Amino acid sequence: MQTVGFGQHDHAACVGGGMKAAEDACEAQGLRLTKGRRRVLEILLQEHRAMGAYDILGMLSDEGFAAQPPVVYRALDFLVANGFAHKIQKLNAYIACAHPGDSHTPVFLICRECETVAETAAPLQSTLGEVAEKIGFKIENTIVEAEGMCPTCRDTETAV
Amino acid sequence: MQTVGFGQHDHAACVGGGMKAAEDACEAQGLRLTKGRRRVLEILLQEHRAMGAYDILGMLSDEGFAAQPPVVYRALDFLVANGFAHKIQKLNAYIACAHPGDSHTPVFLICRECETVAETAAPLQSTLGEVAEKIGFKIENTIVEAEGMCPTCRDTETAV
DNA sequence: GGATGACTTGATATAGTATAACATTTGCAC
DNA sequence: GTGCAAATGTTATACTATATCAAGTCATCC
Ligand SMILES: [Zn+2]
Ligand SMILES: [Zn+2]
Ligand SMILES: [Zn+2]
Ligand SMILES: [Zn+2]
Numbered sequence: 001m002q003t004v005g006f007g008q009h010d011h012a013a014c015v016g017g018g019m020k021a022a023e024d025a026c027e028a029q030g031l032r033l034t035k036g037r038r039r040v041l042e043i044l045l046q047e048h049r050a051m052g053a054y055d056i057l058g059m060l061s062d063e064g065f066a067a068q069p070p071v072v073y074r075a076l077d078f079l080v081a082n083g084f085a086h087k088i089q090k091l092n093a094y095i096a097c098a099h100p101g102d103s104h105t106p107v108f109l110i111c112r113e114c115e116t117v118a119e120t121a122a123p124l125q126s127t128l129g130e131v132a133e134k135i136g137f138k139i140e141n142t143i144v145e146a147e148g149m150c151p152t153c154r155d156t157e158t159a160v
Numbered sequence: 161m162q163t164v165g166f167g168q169h170d171h172a173a174c175v176g177g178g179m180k181a182a183e184d185a186c187e188a189q190g191l192r193l194t195k196g197r198r199r200v201l202e203i204l205l206q207e208h209r210a211m212g213a214y215d216i217l218g219m220l221s222d223e224g225f226a227a228q229p230p231v232v233y234r235a236l237d238f239l240v241a242n243g244f245a246h247k248i249q250k251l252n253a254y255i256a257c258a259h260p261g262d263s264h265t266p267v268f269l270i271c272r273e274c275e276t277v278a279e280t281a282a283p284l285q286s287t288l289g290e291v292a293e294k295i296g297f298k299i300e301n302t303i304v305e306a307e308g309m310c311p312t313c314r315d316t317e318t319a320v
Numbered sequence: 321g322g323a324t325g326a327c328t329t330g331a332t333a334t335a336g337t338a339t340a341a342c343a344t345t346t347g348c349a350c
Numbered sequence: 351g352t353g354c355a356a357a358t359g360t361t362a363t364a365c366t367a368t369a370t371c372a373a374g375t376c377a378t379c380c
Contacts, residue, residue, distance in 0.1 A: 007295070036357090037357095053338080054196065066359070066360090068361080069338070069339085071359080073337095073338065090303060092336080099313040109297045112300070118297065122288075127291070131280060132306060133291075135269075138308045138309045138314060139269070140272070140307055140309070141306070141307045141308070142304070143250060143307070144304050145249070145302070145303040146288060146303070147301045147302070149300070150296070151297065194328080194329085214366075226329085228332080230331085230369095231367080233368075
C-alpha cells in the first residue's frame, strides 16, 4: 500500500486490474493491444498520475524503445479512444482510467497546487443531456474537469 | 440579425453589451481595460466563435498592431482571469463570454463537425461540489465541455 | 515637481504539444 | 500466397504557449 491520488490503495492490484481490463476488452472487441500500446498503458498505470506525452516518450526512450512523438501519440489515441486512458485537457496530459470496463463519464479533480488528479464519476450527465437536447444539440462525450485544492495541499497550506 | 452559434440573435447588441459589461466591471474593480485588451475582446465578440490565439494575432497584425504572441496571450489571460472570455480547452481556443456580468460556471457545447461553440449554464455545480468535499477536495473552478453534434450539422448529416 | 513602486507593454528567443506525410511491415481473410 | 486493412517506422513540420529582460505608463506620497 502507498499513497497515490488522494488516498491509500493497493497499487499492484490497480496496475494488474487495469491491464486485465484492457486485455479483456480488446479480446472482446477484436482490438489489438500491441507492444507499444501495452507498454504505454503499463507506464500510465504504474505511474498513476497525469503524464505528458513527452514524459512517456522519455521513459520509452530510456528503455531503448523506438521513440518518436508519433509512437506515443498513436498509442495514446488508441488508449483514449477505447476508454483505457483519458486526456486531461487542462494539463495537456494523459492518465490511465480508474474505472476500466465500466462505461462512464469521468470527472477529474485537479489540484492546482500539486497537479495531482483524481478520477471520480459524473452525477449529472442526464441533466446536461436534456438541457442540450432542448436546443437541438446531441452530446456524445462530456469532459468535466474541476480545479481546486486536494486534501494534502489544503493541509500544507493551513499549516503555513 | 444573423446566424451565430446555434441560433439567430441581434449581434450588434451582443457586441455592444459585451463591451459595456467589461467596461463596467473594470470600472467597478479598478481594472485597466487597455488598448490591446480592449481590441482582443472586441475581436472575440465580433467574431462570436472560438478563436485560436494565433488567429487573433493574425488579425491584430493585419491592422498594423504590434503583434507578437505575448501580446495576445497577455490580453487573453486578462480577459479570462476576469471572466470576459473563456478558454475552450478542447480546442485550444478562446471565446467571449456569453453571459458577462453574471457569476457563472460555463458549460460549452462543442460541435465535433464544425467546431461551433455554444455557451450555456451548468445545472450541476452544487452536486459536484458535495461529492468532491466528501473526499476533501475543494473545487474552485469547474470546466465542462460537451462534444457532439450541433443542430445544423445534424440536419446536414441526415440529409446526406 | 520628483521619487517610488506596481503594473503594463515591447521585443527576442525558446519551450512544449501535436500532426502531416509517406514508406514499410504486420496480421488476418480469402 | 495474394490482397487488403491496420499498425509501425521515420523525418519533418505545424501549432500552442511561456521565459526573460528592457522600457514605458500610471497613481501615490513626500
Ligand atoms: Zn494505483
Ligand atoms: Zn475513466
Ligand atoms: Zn461565460
Ligand atoms: Zn456543427
